[in-house]
Amino acid sequence: MVFYAKSEGKETIREHTDRLLYNLNLLKNSYSNKFMLMDGKMWKLLEIAVQYHDVGKANTVFQNKIRQAIRESMLETDIETDVPHNYLSVGCIPLKQLDLTKEEERLLIHAVGYHHEREQLPEKEKVRHVLENDIKKQLPQLSEHMRLPMTEKFSYRFVDRLLKRYTYHDGEEFWKYVMIKGLLHRLDHAASAHIDVESDVEKSIYINVNEYMKKQGFHKNDLQQFAEQHHDKHVIAIAQTGMGKTEAALLWIQHDKAFFTLPLRVSINAIYDRIKEKMGYDAVGLLHSTSVHYLVDKEENWEELKQQSEHYAKKLLLTTIDQILKFPFYYKGFEKELAAMANAKVVIDEIQAYEPRIAAMLIKSLEMIHRVGGKFMIMTATLPTLYLEELKQRNVINDDQIAIEEFIDTSVNRHRIRLRSEGIEEAIGEVLELGETSQVLVIVNTVRQAMSLYDKFLDCDTQVPIYLLHSQFTQEDRQLLEKHIKQFNEDNERGIWITTQLVEASIDIDFDYLFTEMSTLDSLFQRFGRCYRKRELEHDNCNIHIFTENISGIPRVYNEHLVNESIRLLEPYDHQIVDERAKVEMVKQLYDRKQLKGTSFLKEFEDALYMFDNLDPYGMDKRKAQQKLRDIQNIQIITRQMYDQIEHLFERYKEEKEWKKRLKLRMEIEKKTVSVQRYIAEKYVSERLPKPFDHIYIAEVEYDFNRERLKGKGILLDKPSSNQH
Amino acid sequence: MKALRLKLFQETACYKKPFASKVAETYPLPPYSTVKGMIHALLNADQFIPMRLSVQGTYEEKLLDYQRYYFFKKKELSSFPLVLDGLARMEFSYDKNEITTMPMYTHLLHNVHLLIHIEAEQHILKQIIHAIEYSMTHYSLGRWEDLVRIDEYKLVDVQELKEEKTLQWNAYIPSNLLDRETKSIPYQLNWKYEIVNGIRQWEKINVGYVQKEIEAPEGVWIDEDGELVFYHL
Numbered sequence: 030m031v032f033y034a035k036s037e038g039k040e041t042i043r044e045h046t047d048r049l050l051y052n053l054n055l056l057k058n059s060y061s062n063k064f065m066l067m068d069g070k071m072w073k074l075l076e077i078a079v080q081y082h083d084v085g086k087a088n089t090v091f092q093n094k095i096r097q098a099i100r101e102s103m104l105e106t107d108i109e110t111d112v113p114h115n116y117l118s119v120g121c122i123p124l125k126q127l128d129l130t131k132e133e134e135r136l137l138i139h140a141v142g143y144h145h146e147r148e149q150l151p152e153k154e155k156v157r158h159v160l161e162n163d164i165k166k167q168l169p170q171l172s173e174h175m176r177l178p179m180t181e182k183f184s185y186r187f188v189d190r191l192l193k194r195y196t197y198h199d200g201e202e203f204w205k206y207v208m209i210k211g212l213l214h215r216l217d218h219a220a221s222a223h224i225d226v227e228s229d230v231e232k233s234i235y236i237n238v239n240e241y242m243k244k245q246g247f248h249k250n251d252l253q254q255f256a257e258q259h260h261d262k263h264v265i266a267i268a269q270t271g272m273g274k275t276e277a278a279l280l281w282i283q284h285d286k287a288f289f290t291l292p293l294r295v296s297i298n299a300i301y302d303r304i305k306e307k308m309g310y311d312a313v314g315l316l317h318s319t320s321v322h323y324l325v326d327k328e329e330n331w332e333e334l335k336q337q338s339e340h341y342a343k344k345l346l347l348t349t350i351d352q353i354l355k356f357p358f359y360y361k362g363f364e365k366e367l368a369a370m371a372n373a374k375v376v377i378d379e380i381q382a383y384e385p386r387i388a389a390m391l392i393k394s395l396e397m398i399h400r401v402g403g404k405f406m407i408m409t410a411t412l413p414t415l416y417l418e419e420l421k422q423r424n425v426i427n428d429d430q431i432a433i434e435e436f437i438d439t440s441v442n443r444h445r446i447r448l449r450s451e452g453i454e455e456a457i458g459e460v461l462e463l464g465e466t467s468q469v470l471v472i473v474n475t476v477r478q479a480m481s482l483y484d485k486f487l488d489c490d491t492q493v494p495i496y497l498l499h500s501q502f503t504q505e506d507r508q509l510l511e512k513h514i515k516q517f518n519e520d521n522e523r524g525i526w527i528t529t530q531l532v533e534a535s536i537d538i539d540f541d542y543l544f545t546e547m548s549t550l551d552s553l554f555q556r557f558g559r560c561y562r563k564r565e566l567e568h569d570n571c572n573i574h575i576f577t578e579n580i581s582g583i584p585r586v587y588n589e590h591l592v593n594e595s596i597r598l599l600e601p602y603d604h605q606i607v608d609e610r611a612k613v614e615m616v617k618q619l620y621d622r623k624q625l626k627g628t629s630f631l632k633e634f635e636d637a638l639y640m641f642d643n644l645d646p647y648g649m650d651k652r653k654a655q656q657k658l659r660d661i662q663n664i665q666i667i668t669r670q671m672y673d674q675i676e677h678l679f680e681r682y683k684e685e686k687e688w689k690k691r692l693k694l695r696m697e698i699e700k701k702t703v704s705v706q707r708y709i710a711e712k713y714v715s716e717r718l719p720k721p722f723d724h725i726y727i728a729e730v731e732y733d734f735n736r737e738r739l740k741g742k743g744i745l746l747d748k749p750s751s752n753q754h
Numbered sequence: 755m756k757a758l759r760l761k762l763f764q765e766t767a768c769y770k771k772p773f774a775s776k777v778a779e780t781y782p783l784p785p786y787s788t789v790k791g792m793i794h795a796l797l798n799a800d801q802f803i804p805m806r807l808s809v810q811g812t813y814e815e816k817l818l819d820y821q822r823y824y825f826f827k828k829k830e831l832s833s834f835p836l837v838l839d840g841l842a843r844m845e846f847s848y849d850k851n852e853i854t855t856m857p858m859y860t861h862l863l864h865n866v867h868l869l870i871h872i873e874a875e876q877h878i879l880k881q882i883i884h885a886i887e888y889s890m891t892h893y894s895l896g897r898w899e900d901l902v903r904i905d906e907y908k909l910v911d912v913q914e915l916k917e918e919k920t921l922q923w924n925a926y927i928p929s930n931l932l933d934r935e936t937k938s939i940p941y942q943l944n945w946k947y948e949i950v951n952g953i954r955q956w957e958k959i960n961v962g963y964v965q966k967e968i969e970a971p972e973g974v975w976i977d978e979d980g981e982l983v984f985y986h987l
Contacts, residue, residue, distance in 0.1 A: 135935060153920065153967055184918050186969040193935040 030170040036098035048220035063372035065402025085117025146361035211368020229312030233284040256281035259432040268436040314343030357393035358654035359646035370403035389637035413620030443561040447571035452579035464493040467541035474582030494524035761906035778860040787944040805874035810923035814865035938962025
């Protein structure tokens with residue numbers, strides 16, 4: 030008798046189970062000393078869970094589904110009831126023979142019973158019907174096929190036990206459950222994808238980063254030495270940009286498995302290149318919402334790499350937080366992500382860049398990572414005091430397990446600021462003049478403001494090159510512009526770039542002058558970092574001009590109270606040098622809990638934490654958690670004109686059978702879309718594309734960009750497309 | 755062991771929780787003291803009769819009734835209104851210093867079926883049967899106005915349960931029999947009282963209210979017709 034587990038490759042249940050066992054051994058041999066919660070008994074439980082997780086697939090309804098798919102003769106049966114196999118599997122486990130405690134039984138039952146999370150809860154009568162009338166007949170053959178004892182007599186108490194799910198109120202048991210179930214998910218998913226659950230175990234970034242630094246002639250600075258020394262602890266390092274934070278993190282990771290998170294996809298791609306190409310480390314993976322696009326262009330074996338990344342099998346994974354750290358939502362299946370943290374180190378870079386609600390999620394994630402035995406490192410230019418306090422309060426930080434340090438270099442003065450109580454458009458003449466001899470960066474708070482400023486500059490009669498960069502260009506045009514701004518900077522051309530905070534963190538540039546609208550200090554200081562990035566200020570003029578009147582983006586983008594407070598803190602430095610120490614101190618004051626009292630910033634942060642602490646587990650699925658996370662909801666739009674131009678791509682997509690080619694087409698199409706905030710876009714959107722492009726909307730507006738001259742404003746939301754009348 | 759098994763029906767019932775003073779909330783099944791009270795009333799008992807009880811049942815729906823409640827402000831009243839039922843037109847005045855009223859919600863269970871097992875000495879069970887057969891008044895359980903129809907009374911054999919068995923009724927199960935992970939609503943139910951300094955001191959029974967279709971825990975009983983029995987003591 031053959032029992033199939035999968036139609037693909039006609040894999041039997043035993044074959045599939047053996048793949049899991051292979052992965053189980055791999056995991057155990059590679060990292061068993063890293064799993065704080067996994068002792069001998071726990072590994073044994075996990076092994077039992079693996080052995081039995083798919084035996085429920087022996088039911089005839091399931092077997093016939095597969096047989097139909099692989100065109101084999103159907104089995105005779107009068108059973109029609111379709112019960113998810115994960116529930117049936119539990120029924121077959123010979124619990125009585127296993128000599129487990131009640132707690133261990135529960136861990137096993139829940140791990141197997143929910144190794145697929147379903148909308149459909151187990152219904153006792155249906156389960157009974159299928160077990161008694163179908164599985165019972167198969168038990169002898171199934172037992173032979175699996176080379177495992179099956180239960181002698183069915184008991185249905187497990188259904189009751191499944192209905193009461195684990196929650197954090199179960200204390201220590203909850204964390205054990207997370208491990209068993211999460212690891213089972215990992216083993217199962219890796220086995221189904223036919224990849225190793227952990228790859229490149231022996232490859233250590235530590236060696237590569239050391240070699241790389243030696244070759245470059247870099248000496249380990251204080252920050253890097255500190256990180257390296259405390260590789261066995263949680264680390265919080267507050268250090269300004271340009272101090273080699275990435276290297277510090279890699280030195281901290283040492284020989285361990287690690288997840289390296291950053292807020293922006295572009296910067297992740299940049300670090301990927303650096304690690305892979307400059308450091309020659311190939312055990313690195315890339316995971317974010319558009320990482321496939323990036324990998325396809327770069328890597329020959331991108332398919333394998335994509336899978337290894339998706340299943341967290343890579344030794345070092347570069348990723349956005351929404352891919353791996355959303356488990357505080359307790360969505361169905363969250364155990365997989367959390368368990369993956371248990372044998373790993375997690376780096377959170379640029380924590381100051383996240384809005385308060387997301388920061389709250391991160392704090393909760395760190396607390397949970399700590400509970401399952403993972404280690405974390407927070408790197409940041411400025412750490413809101415509030416976050417640190419919260420971690421302390423949650424007992425995540427106690428002294429012998431964490432190292433906290435500030436690294437501030439005050440030896441080089443790079444910025445002299447001028448506060449100007451006027452709107453930024455007052456300075457157009459001045460900027461144009463400077464643009465003739467230097468590189469001038471203008472940063473404003475909103476896309477709308479950037480466009481309007483761009484128009485005003487163009488109205489002036491000038492020869493100075495003027496460029497515009499913001500988020501509302503199509504993906505391909507934006508890529509082009511981002512590339513060009515770097516090139517422009519490197520080639521020392523003269524001219525003016527008008528941008529939004531888009532350039533704050535993601536793009537490595539160093540301009541001569543910065544004209545910026547006021548924002549909150551943390552964001553403002555990031556902007557400083559794009560001007561005299563590493564060099565000493567060699568003149569007595571102010572190289573940074575901050576405009577404090579008619580600021581755009583308040584309160585939508587920046588909290589009004591925080592901006593006003595920021596101005597107040599900055600005032601004493603008018604016409605003065607602002608060094609790194611001063612920046613850190615100012616941000617500390619700005620985000621002091623007492624100072625924040627009554628602000629929406631603090632309220633959002635606290636409300637979010639309260640929510641995470643009191644969330645009803647398993648209430649949502651993974652997708653919804655992800656959406657909630659990006660709840661500054663952006664939607665993708667495509668202009669009518671563009672849609673008409675590429676309509677043939679959609680046709681080809683429909684006809685194409687080969688999925689690789691489909692993916693290519695899909696990327697072709699996505700490149701032409703613009704990501705816009707939902708509330709802005711809604712007014713202009715006319716229809717939604719049919720599946721599978723139903724996340725893209727057609728907008729009846731014009732788009733303005735000339736790819737040769739790199740001129741244009743991007744999507745013109747105020748200008749309805751002309752063919753619409 | 756023998757037990758007397760009663761199958762009861764009530765169209766409406768309110769088994770009021772003792773501390774539900776703003777809304778008359780009801781337990782989902784009559785607590786032990788209520789059942790014990792009904793039996794004692796049947797027997798015209800003037801002292802406590804030792805017995806063990808098992809209470810199971812179902813109801814169709816929960817309803818809300820909006821009623822005027824009278825509250826006595828004093829222990830001693832000069833005039834005590836005995837009966838006002840059905841006397842809508844009757845002028846009734848009372849001393850506002852002694853009595854006050856408030857409209858209140860009452861939770862009512864609708865179409866209640868109960869399965870009750872009583873274990874007591876043989877002659878007591880016989881007396882109960884006699885009382886059922888020859889009672890001169892109507893039967894009620896909970897509030898006086900919530901009549902009870904006795905659909906069956908039968909002496910049954912009760913044995914310890916050996917097999918696995920699924921609950922056919924919602925039931926009170928003593929907490930010590932329940933797993934931590936069995937879904938249940940915990941209650942502390944009154945059983946019997948002693949009067950200490952003029953105040954009733956109740957002996958409480960910790961139970962879980964479980965809903966039908968779960969598997970019966972180990973260590974419970976079953977009667978000769980396959981009905982599960984969960985004695986409270």
